[in-house]
Each structure stands twice: as structure tokens, then as C-alpha cells.
Amino acid sequence: MEALLALEDGRVFAGRAFGASAERAGEVVFNTSMTGYQEILSDPSYRGQIVVMTAPEIGNVGTNIVDFESRAPQVEGYVVRELSPATSSWRSTQALHDHLREHRIPGVAEVDTRALTRHLRSRGVMKGVLSSVDRSVESLVRKAREAPALESLDLVREVSCREPFRWKDARDVRWAPSTSAGDGPRLRCVAYDFGAKRNIFRLLHESGFDVTIVPADFAASDTLALEPDAIFLSNGPGDPAAATYAIEAVRGLVGRKPIFGICLGHQIAALALGATTFKLKFGHRGANHPVQDLRTKRVSVTSQNHGYAVKTDTLPQGTTVTHVNLNDQTCEGFLDEDAALLAVQYHPEASPGPHDALGLFGEFRGMALARRSR
Numbered sequence: 001m002e003a004l005l006a007l008e009d010g011r012v013f014a015g016r017a018f019g020a021s022a023e024r025a026g027e028v029v030f031n032t033s034m035t036g037y038q039e040i041l042s043d044p045s046y047r048g049q050i051v052v053m054t055a056p057e058i059g060n061v062g063t064n065i066v067d068f069e070s071r072a073p074q075v076e077g078y079v080v081r082e083l084s085p086a087t088s089s090w091r092s093t094q095a096l097h098d099h100l101r102e103h104r105i106p107g108v109a110e111v112d113t114r115a116l117t118r119h120l121r122s123r124g125v126m127k128g129v130l131s132s133v134d135r136s137v138e139s140l141v142r143k144a145r146e147a148p149a150l151e152s153l154d155l156v157r158e159v160s161c162r163e164p165f166r167w168k169d170a171r172d173v174r175w176a177p178s179t180s181a182g183d184g185p186r187l188r189c190v191a192y193d194f195g196a197k198r199n200i201f202r203l204l205h206e207s208g209f210d211v212t213i214v215p216a217d218f219a220a221s222d223t224l225a226l227e228p229d230a231i232f233l234s235n236g237p238g239d240p241a242a243a244t245y246a247i248e249a250v251r252g253l254v255g256r257k258p259i260f261g262i263c264l265g266h267q268i269a270a271l272a273l274g275a276t277t278f279k280l281k282f283g284h285r286g287a288n289h290p291v292q293d294l295r296t297k298r299v300s301v302t303s304q305n306h307g308y309a310v311k312t313d314t315l316p317q318g319t320t321v322t323h324v325n326l327n328d329q330t331c332e333g334f335l336d337e338d339a340a341l342l343a344v345q346y347h348p349e350a351s352p353g354p355h356d357a358l359g360l361f362g363e364f365r366g367m368a369l370a371r372r373s374r
Contacts (some may be wrong), residue, residue, distance in 0.1 A: 001134035005050070005079060005116075006140035008147075009123060013116055018083050018102030019107035028128040029307065030117045030220040032286030036352020037096070038063050041073040042044035044159035044195030045263065045305045047237040048150050050077035053118055054286075058098040060084035060093025060270050062169035063099045064170030066172075067196040069351055073103050074159065074237075077130035079116065083109035099112035106130050123255035124281045125307065149218030150307075151279075155238035156264070159195035160216035167191070167211040172191040177302065186210050187229040187368050192218065194236030194246060194264050199351040204232060207361040211370075217245040220336035230258045233265025235347065240277055241269035242307055247271045254339050258371050260364040263306055263372055269343045270334065275314040280330070283307035284346075287353035290326040293333075299326065303353025309345065312335070340367050 003017035006027060030052040030207050031040055037058050040051065049321050054099050058080040076102060087095050108130060120126070129144045189209035190203065190325065194216050212226060216236070231253055236243075243264075250272040253259060254342035261269040284304040291302045309330045312321055323333030323344055342364060348357035 001132055002135060003110055003130065004135055004137065004140055005056070005077075005111065005128055005130045006137065006144050006145040008127040008141070010141050011119060012137050012141070013108075013111045015108040015111040017106065018097045018109055019078065020104045021132050022104055022106040023133050024050065024076040024106055024130065025127065025129045025130035027125055027150045028052065029125050029283055029285055030054055030120055030122065031305070032288060033352055034287070036287065037343050039069050039351045040069045042069040042077065043197055043305060044070050044074045046236050047155045047235050048071065048073045048153060049075060049127055049158050050079065052079040052113055052116055052120070053081075054113055057082045057084050058089065059096035061089035062087035062095050064089070064091045064093050066091070069199065070159070071106055073100065073135070075105060077105060079113060079130070080109050081111060081113045083107070084157035096315075098116040106132050108132070121282050125283060129187045131232060133205055138201045150241070153238055156194050156216045156236050156240045156243045161193045161213055162213045162215060164212055164218070167201040167205055167213055169202060171199070171206050171268065175271065176337055186209060186371065187336060187372065188212070188227065189230045189231065189232055190214055190223050190226055190228040191232040192234055192246065192249070192265070194234045194243065194268070197347070197349065197351055198234070198235060199349045200232075200262065203349050203358070203361050207365050209365070216243060218249060218300065223249070223253060224256060225306070228257055229372050230260070233259065233261035233269055233343070235263035235265060235305070237264070238365075239279070240264055240322060243268060245353075254341060258340035258368045259342070260360075263345060263347060266333070266343035266345045267308055267310060269341060270310040270315065273316050273319060273336070276311045277308045278311055279308055284325070287350070289346065291323050291332045292326055293323055296324055296374045300356035301354045302348075302357055304346045304351045306345060315357060340371055342367060
């Protein structure tokens with residue numbers, strides 16, 4: 001059965017349908033990761049987006065019950081060059097086609113994903129509709145143009161938890177290096193869930209934190225009432241400026257407790273300080289982005305998934321840019337030592353991706369221990 005991906009600029013890509021027989025609209029983006037498609041599918045940062053994979057074959061290891069980064073797939077649709085006809089991993093419990101069909105998500109295979117990626121790189125990400133039920137080009141292009149823009153949606157509320165809860169699951173370190181940061185006393189950490197990946201909480205737990213996860217709109221006063229030693233700000237979807245309640249909460253926490261932000265948390269922390277953000281032309285999505293720590297000159301290969309960045313020259317005095325993207329020189333991290341606020345744009349927890357930046361969890365713990373001893 002044929003499926004069509006129609007873009008708002010009128011470009012249409014045809015292919016073979018898989019997953020659910022359905023129609024979804026979203027912002028069309030591409031990811032350059034070679035592995036980890038299940039983690040990508042279940043990353044809440046992809047809510048509202050149709051994801052194009054540049055790796056030539058997807059689906060060869062199926063899906064399993066362990067590697068989810070949230071409770072279910074979060075993407076609006078999935079575009080691949082070739083869908084593997086076989087599932088060969090001993091860990092697999094369900095084929096990718098069946099997994100997407102179960103969760104009512106459409107996919108399209110046999111698409112020239114190289115041409116599609118080059119189009120998005122030159123024109124920028126744009127709205128699109130993926131459908132295996134409507135095959136009228138004119139109809140789908142019209143629907144793509146009429147779809148709501150990502151900037152107009154508050155996606156964080158859709159993916160955040162509803163009530164506070166404690167995180168107790170440890171990470172299976174057989175599959176990854178240890179953070180080696182958990183020695184000493186356990187520290188209390190309140191983690192804001194803006195659409196967090198589960199591996200972040202596993203690593204915080206492994207790093208010596210007892211983690212209480214709270215909704216994105218949890219008030220600063222309620223967070224302080226929990227008497228945390230540190231506060232974490234998670235990744236999440238959409239335009240950071242739309243999450244005004246999160247910005248207000250963080251503004252009330254800066255300088256009160258040590259804070260560590262990742263991805264959307266990095267952007268929200270910057271907005272809380274009075275900085276501004278801007279939308280990238282086609283974003284950073286993949287597991288091969290080089291980032292330099294300006295303090296040590298060390299370069300890490302990082303996992304990234306974001307469409308917005310912080311304007312470096314709008315950060316307030318006393319805030320130091322600590323990390324920079326070596327592809328386009330955008331801000332990848334900053335530090336306010338007086339406020340004990342550390343934030344990075346990329347994903348040190350990976351899932352998928354390299355583990356070059358795991359040491360940031362230890363840096364966060366060290367910052368919290370130093371403040372606790374005062």
C-alpha cells in the first residue's frame with residue numbers, strides 16, 4: 001500500500017506504507033543516528049514531529065521492552081529508506097512495523113531519504129502530512145499548510161508527568177560505562193519533567209541522587225518545600241518560549257539550589273536568566289555532533305535533538321559560555337558559578353549515542369556536594 005509525505009512547500013515523497021494505516025501532521029525533521037531508532041521513536045522531544053532517518057536500513061533489531069525512553073512512541077510519523085524485512089536481535093519482542101501499528105503511528109519506507117534530507121537542509125524544517133489513507137497530493141499539501149506550527153503548541157504539557165513520583169530504577173551498566181559518581185552520601189534531587197528520557201533519571205540515580213520527578217508546572221515554592229540538595233531540568237519538545245510556567249518556576253529557583261539543565265532544560269534556564277532563544281534552520285538531531293568544552297578544550301562526540309538554540313550574546317553578565325558546537329558555533333552549554341547553574345544543550349545521557357559526556361553528571365553531583373557543605 002502506498003503512503004505519501006507531503007510538505008507545505010508542495011514537495012511530495014511517495015513510498016510503501018508500514019505501521020498504522022493513518023494520517024498525521026507534524027514538523028518534518030531528520031536524524032543522522034546510525035543506531036538506536038527505538039530510543040529515538042520514544043524520545044518525548046519528538047512530540048509533534050515526523051522523523052526522517054538518514055541511516056539506510058531501519059528495523060533490523062526490532063523493538064524490546066527495555067529500550068523505551070518513555071511509555072510509548074512519541075513521533076507523529078516515521079520515514080525510512082528501507083524497512084528491514086527481518087528482525088535478528090535476541091532482545092526483540094516486537095517488529096518495528098507491528099510496534100508502530102499498535103500505537104497508531106504511520107510510517108513510510110522506500111523513500112529517497114537522502115533527497116528529502118537535502119531538501120530540508122536547504123529549505124529548512126517545515127510542516128508536513130504523512131498519510132496512507134488520503135493519497136491526493138493536492139489535499140495533503142493543503143493539510144500540511146493548514147497544520148498548526150510547532151511554535152503555536154504547548155507540547156511540554158502533553159508529555160510531562162501529571163503528579164510527582166520517586167524514581168527507583170537503576171541502570172543496567174552491563175551495556176554502558178558507569179558514571180563512577182555515586183560514592184558518598186545520597187543527595188535529594190528534584191527533577192522537572194519537561195518530556196524527559198528515562199535514561200536521565202537512571203543516571204541521576206546512579207550518580208548518587210534520590211530523585212523526585214515533578215510536573216513541568218510545579219511551582220518553585222513547592223519544589224523548595226521538598227528541601228532538595230539539587231534541581232534538574234529535563235529535555236522536552238517544542239519551542240521553549242511556549243513553556244512560560246516552566247520559565248517562571250526556574251526563575252524562582254536560580255541561586256537557591258544547584259541546577260543542571262539538559263536540552264530544553266538548557267533553553268528554559270537561559271530564558272529564566274533573561275536570555276533569548278532562536279529557531280535553527282534544520283536543528284541538530286543525531287549522535288555524531290562535535291562539541292568542545294571551552295574550559296578544557298576537550299572535544300566530545302555528542303547525542304543531540306533540538307530545534308532551538310540560546311543566543312550567546314543575550315546571556316547575562318556573570319554567565320560563562322562553556323561549550324560550543326563545532327559544526328555551527330552555536331551555544332552548547334553555559335555556567336553561572338555564583339548561582340551554581342550548569343546547563344548543556346546536548347544529551348550527556350545519550351540513548352542513543354556515545355558516552356563521552358557522562359562526566360557532567362559527576363560535575364553536577366560535585367556542585368551539589370559543595371553547596372551542601374556550606
